[in-house]
Amino acid sequence: MNSRTLADRTLRGRVAVIGIGETDYYRHGGSPDPEFKLALKAILAACGDAGIDPRDIDSFSSYSDDRNEASRLAAALGTRRLRAATMQWGGGGGGSCAAVANAAASIVAGLADCVVVFRSLAQGQYGRFGQTTGIDTVSGEKAYLMPYGVLAPPQRFAVRVRRYMHEHGVKQEALRAIALASYHHAQSNPRAVMYGKPLDAAKYDASRWIAEPFHLYDCCMENDGAAALVLVPVERAKEFRSKAVYVLGAAVGSGYRTGAIPHNSPLYASASFDTVAPDLYGMAGLGPSDVGVVQCYENFTGGVAMALSEHGFFKPEEANQFLAFENLVAPFGRLPLNTSGGNLAECYIHGFELVLEAVRQVRGTSTNQVKRNDVAMVIGAPMVTPVSNLLLGSEATL
Amino acid sequence: MSEKTGLTYLPTGLPIPIAEADGLSAPYWEGLRQNRLLVQRCRHCDTWQFGPEWICHRCHAFDPQWTEVEPRGLIFSWERVWHPSHAALRQHGPYLAVLVEIPHAGGVRMVGNLLGDPVQIVSIGASVRGIFEHHSESAPPYSLLQWQTS
Numbered sequence: 001m002n003s004r005t006l007a008d009r010t011l012r013g014r015v016a017v018i019g020i021g022e023t024d025y026y027r028h029g030g031s032p033d034p035e036f037k038l039a040l041k042a043i044l045a046a047c048g049d050a051g052i053d054p055r056d057i058d059s060f061s062s063y064s065d066d067r068n069e070a071s072r073l074a075a076a077l078g079t080r081r082l083r084a085a086t087m088q089w090g091g092g093g094g095g096s097c098a099a100v101a102n103a104a105a106s107i108v109a110g111l112a113d114c115v116v117v118f119r120s121l122a123q124g125q126y127g128r129f130g131q132t133t134g135i136d137t138v139s140g141e142k143a144y145l146m147p148y149g150v151l152a153p154p155q156r157f158a159v160r161v162r163r164y165m166h167e168h169g170v171k172q173e174a175l176r177a178i179a180l181a182s183y184h185h186a187q188s189n190p191r192a193v194m195y196g197k198p199l200d201a202a203k204y205d206a207s208r209w210i211a212e213p214f215h216l217y218d219c220c221m222e223n224d225g226a227a228a229l230v231l232v233p234v235e236r237a238k239e240f241r242s243k244a245v246y247v248l249g250a251a252v253g254s255g256y257r258t259g260a261i262p263h264n265s266p267l268y269a270s271a272s273f274d275t276v277a278p279d280l281y282g283m284a285g286l287g288p289s290d291v292g293v294v295q296c297y298e299n300f301t302g303g304v305a306m307a308l309s310e311h312g313f314f315k316p317e318e319a320n321q322f323l324a325f326e327n328l329v330a331p332f333g334r335l336p337l338n339t340s341g342g343n344l345a346e347c348y349i350h351g352f353e354l355v356l357e358a359v360r361q362v363r364g365t366s367t368n369q370v371k372r373n374d375v376a377m378v379i380g381a382p383m384v385t386p387v388s389n390l391l392l393g394s395e396a397t398l
Numbered sequence: 399m400s401e402k403t404g405l406t407y408l409p410t411g412l413p414i415p416i417a418e419a420d421g422l423s424a425p426y427w428e429g430l431r432q433n434r435l436l437v438q439r440c441r442h443c444d445t446w447q448f449g450p451e452w453i454c455h456r457c458h459a460f461d462p463q464w465t466e467v468e469p470r471g472l473i474f475s476w477e478r479v480w481h482p483s484h485a486a487l488r489q490h491g492p493y494l495a496v497l498v499e500i501p502h503a504g505g506v507r508m509v510g511n512l513l514g515d516p517v518q519i520v521s522i523g524a525s526v527r528g529i530f531e532h533h534s535e536s537a538p539p540y541s542l543l544q545w546q547t548s
Contacts, residue, residue, distance in 0.1 A: 133485045135413045137538075143415035143423065144449060147542055148511050149408050150495050152483035159497050159509070163475035166522050209480040209492075261449045263497050264507050268474075 010283050013398045015104040016237035016244040019052060019230035020356045021045025025193050025347030029124030031224035039068040039120035040076060042226035046116065050230045051241035057230070059084035059112035061103035063095025064350055068120050084112040088252075088388075092153075093297050093343075093351035093381035094272075098388035100355060101250035103231050113233065119352035120226035128222045129153060144262035153299060154219055157383050158211040161302030164269040165213060168316035172213060174323035175301040176204050178337065179217040179344055181328035182298060186341025189367040193221060194345035218301040220343035227352040229359065245362040248375065248393040249284030251276045254385035271306035271382035276389060281312075284391045288312035291391070292372030293336045293361045295354035296379040298343040303382030308335075311379065311389070330368035339368040351380055358392050406531055407511045407544055408493060411486030414533075415540055423450050425464040430541035433530045435469040437503045438462035446504025467503045469528025469543060474499040474507055476520045492516045498526055498545055513546045 023033070023041045031038060047054045054077050060070035061084070070085035084106040088095035099117045106112035123129060132151040150156055164170060183199035186192035199217055207216040237244035254272040258265045267274055281287055288311060296304045305319050313335055314322035322334070330336040340346040340357035347353050358376040360366040374397050378390040417424035429436035438447040440454035440462045447455060447462055454462050475497045482488045494512040499505055512520060513529060526545040533540050 130481075130483055132413070132483050137416045138413040139416055139418040139423070141449065142413065143417075143427075145509055146413040147408075147415050147540075148495055148509055149412065149479055149484075149487060149493055150509055151412075154481065155477060155479050155483065155495065158477035158479075159475045159495065162477060163497075163522070166475070209478070211481065212478040257455065260455075262507075262509055264448060268507075 011101065011104045011108060011247050011250055012283055013246055014108045014234055015231050015247050016234050017229050017359050018232050018237065018240040018244055019046040019050025019242060020359050021049050022227040022353065022356060023225050025191055026224040027193055028128055028222040028224055031122050031124060035120050035122035035125055036068050038122060038226035039118060042118055042120065042228040043116050046228040046230050049242050052230060055080050057114050057116050058082065059106055059115040061086040061099045061115055061117045062119055063088035063099040064091055064093065066119055084115065090384065090386045092384040094384040094387045096297065096351035096355060096380035096388065097250055097378050097390035098252040100390055101252055101388060104247050104250065107231060107233050115231045116228055117231060118226065118228035119350045121350050122224040123222045124224050130222055141261040154211045154214055157300050157303065158214050159263065160269060160383055161300060162213055164302060164306055167269050168319060170305060170319045174305055174319050175218055176201060177323045177325045177328060178301040178304045179204055180325050182338045182342045182344035184329055185339045185368045186345035189340050189346060192341040192346040193223060194341060214300055220299055221348045223348040225347050225349050227349045227356050229356060243363045245359045245392050246398055248391040248397060249280050250390045251279035251283065252386055252388040254387055258385040271303050271310055272385050272387045273307055273310035276387055277311045280389045280391060286375060286391060290375050291377045292375055293339060293370045294377045295338055295342065295358050297351040297354060297381045298338065299381060307379050307382040330370045336370045339366050354378055362392050362394050406533065407513060409486050409490055412484060414536055414538065416538065422452065426450060427540060430530060430543055435467045435528060435543060436464040437467045437506055439465040446506050448506035448508065467500060471498040471500040471526055473520065473522055473524045473526055475522060494520060496545055510543050510545045513544050
């Protein structure tokens with residue numbers, strides 16, 4: 001393969017986000033709208049933000065077996081013609097950035113011209129992720145876990161985080177700082193479910209254990225809502241009313257046998273980014289020091305610690321020093337983290353709300369705007385497989 | 399806690415493990431019912447493998463052989479669970495789950511409960527031995543492999 005061909009095989013500077021939108025965010029069971037209606041509302045909001053006719057969308061991309069499938073959306077919206085309809089394999093929020101990458105790849109490959117990437121999730125209507133009642137028999141991975149009370153995500157991931165803390169001497173205070181940063185940012189974000197509900201160290205320490213080492217505030221919320229963005233080829237980036245934000249890179253996957261069940265991945269105490277983080281930096285031509293702000297999926301705070309380390313922001317042995325509240329908050333922290341409140345305190349839309357927040361940061365419109373906002377990172381779902389990540393940038397970074 | 403002195407570590411009513419429709423793990427579950435721990439080991443390259451698969455991940459020989467392993471190992475990680483994620487666990491109190499590494503079977507790992515006091519101090523690296531826990535009255539009946547410090 002010649003170098004020209006290799007250079008062509010990139011998403012860097014090829015596509016632009018021209019619109020973002022979300023529904024009101026609710027605690028689980030709080031949505032007055034059915035999940036499909038939430039999806040429609042988020043898509044229309046994103047189109048409205050871009051100033052684009054929703055009928056001009058030609059493709060849809062989502063992840064985690066989103067129930068609101070492309071053909072129904074296209075029929076409901078009167079989409080003139082449907083082209084790419086892409087679903088990223090894998091449960092959890094590991095596909096939050098992959099859905100953007102797949103959409104971008106569809107555009108670059110000539111399969112799509114205007115893609116909506118979205119996630120709609122009403123846990124109040126289809127079952128809470130934190131509860132497993134109503135299952136009689138289980139097979140496969142679940143059979144090795146659920147009869148032992150390892151049922152829902154907190155129990156599945158606490159063991160992995162405990163091992164990480166053991167191997168690297170990571171303290172509870174490092175996890176706490178991540179929770180405090182998310183809640184701090186939510187206090188100036190009116191969209192956030194936890195807006196007006198601040199968290200401090202004493203309240204965190206006094207909160208009940210879910211599964212040690214996770215306190216209540218180490219765990220994501222369970223919510224109802226939807227979020228969407230619109231992606232077009234870079235040539236069209238300036239046709240729309242909102243400031244375009246550019247994809248600088250994306251990567252998807254996981255390392256050697258990460259999917260070996262139950263809990264048999266060779267690199268166990270890991271967020272699954274050992275191969276995926278280098279891929280992202282390689283495509284973008286950037287390194288950790290170029291990144292001004294990070295949105296990292298908080299299924300659990302411990303996974304955030306692992307993922308940030310695997311993206312090169314600190315060595316695992318430095319986690320206790322780096323993961324201090326003042327380092328993680330906008331506008332001037334060393335690495336402002338989850339500036340909308342994220343899955344812990346804004347709304348758990350399977351991490352897609354974090355992608356929207358990265359767009360806002362690059363636009364300069366976040367409710368916790370950072371100063372170094374030319375390059376924003378998103379990290380999708382530590383500890384699952386496949387995982388994914390994304391670098392977004394301003395026009396100046398192209 | 400007194401309620402954990404019964405025949406099973408956790409209350410009944412949790413999901414019942416069964417083999418997949420294609421029977422991949424059937425020998426494992428049948429083994430537990432007979433107080434035997436079976437783990438796959440490739441006939442061709444001797445690689446251990448758990449959970450089971452239809453192929454050896456190292457040499458791609460199909461149908462790795464189910465091989466009996468002495469149920470003892472080392473605690474690789476652990477958790478103490480407080481929040482009930484299932485109706486059967488409400489009012490139950492904390493319980494311990496451990497991830498046990500089996501060095502004499504290629505370092506494969508399996509999840510079980512750590513028997514005894516649920517608020518005991520748990521140490522990564524501690525030796526444990528397996529205890530077969532039979533749920534004979536269940537429909538269908540099944541057995542689990544639990545662990546006790548040794």
